[in-house]
Amino acid sequence: MAANKLCCTLVFGALLCLGLVALIQAQDKPVTDVCLGCICEAISGCNQTRFCGGGVCGLFRITWAYWSDGGKLTLGNESPQSEDAYANCVNDPYCAANTIQNYMTKFGQDCNKDGGIDCYDYAAIHKLGGYGCGGELAYQYQTSLQSCLNSFQQLDVRSGP
Numbered sequence: 001m002a003a004n005k006l007c008c009t010l011v012f013g014a015l016l017c018l019g020l021v022a023l024i025q026a027q028d029k030p031v032t033d034v035c036l037g038c039i040c041e042a043i044s045g046c047n048q049t050r051f052c053g054g055g056v057c058g059l060f061r062i063t064w065a066y067w068s069d070g071g072k073l074t075l076g077n078e079s080p081q082s083e084d085a086y087a088n089c090v091n092d093p094y095c096a097a098n099t100i101q102n103y104m105t106k107f108g109q110d111c112n113k114d115g116g117i118d119c120y121d122y123a124a125i126h127k128l129g130g131y132g133c134g135g136e137l138a139y140q141y142q143t144s145l146q147s148c149l150n151s152f153q154q155l156d157v158r159s160g161p
């Protein structure tokens, strides 16, 4: 019963995340909206309060180097050279999600060597970077991601992780 409730909370949270990112999803982007929503859920509880700390910013907890490798996207007409360009972009769900898509287009790879590139790989790259994604992930991050992806599989949403 408690597990059921937890599952619902997770599904609800992830759906909120999905609503945020679904609109910006396009065909040529490697990461599905379910996967983006679950990374968001796992890494920050998809907390949209403006945040910078410990070298990361935003609801996806993106570093400056990640943002830079992701194409230095900016909000509106802001210059990438602007001091706030990074924090402003990665605190915006759309700009952050597009940064992730660019980053994964560049660094997408089979981190866990299971023969395919899926959300588990993208989540590892997101957390560990493009050059160390075979490493260990924090237990909390891994289990939140897993339960989020599981709840979507149970809902039979027509897009796999």
Ligand SMILES: *[C@@H]1O[C@H](CO)[C@@H](O)[C@H](O)[C@H]1NC(C)=O
Residues within 6 Å of the ligand: 045, 047, 048, 049, 050, 051
């Ligand atoms: C969201 O993040 C802000 C800033 O870090 C924090 O103060 C707040 O408690 C968080 N909200 C939730 C629901 O975790």
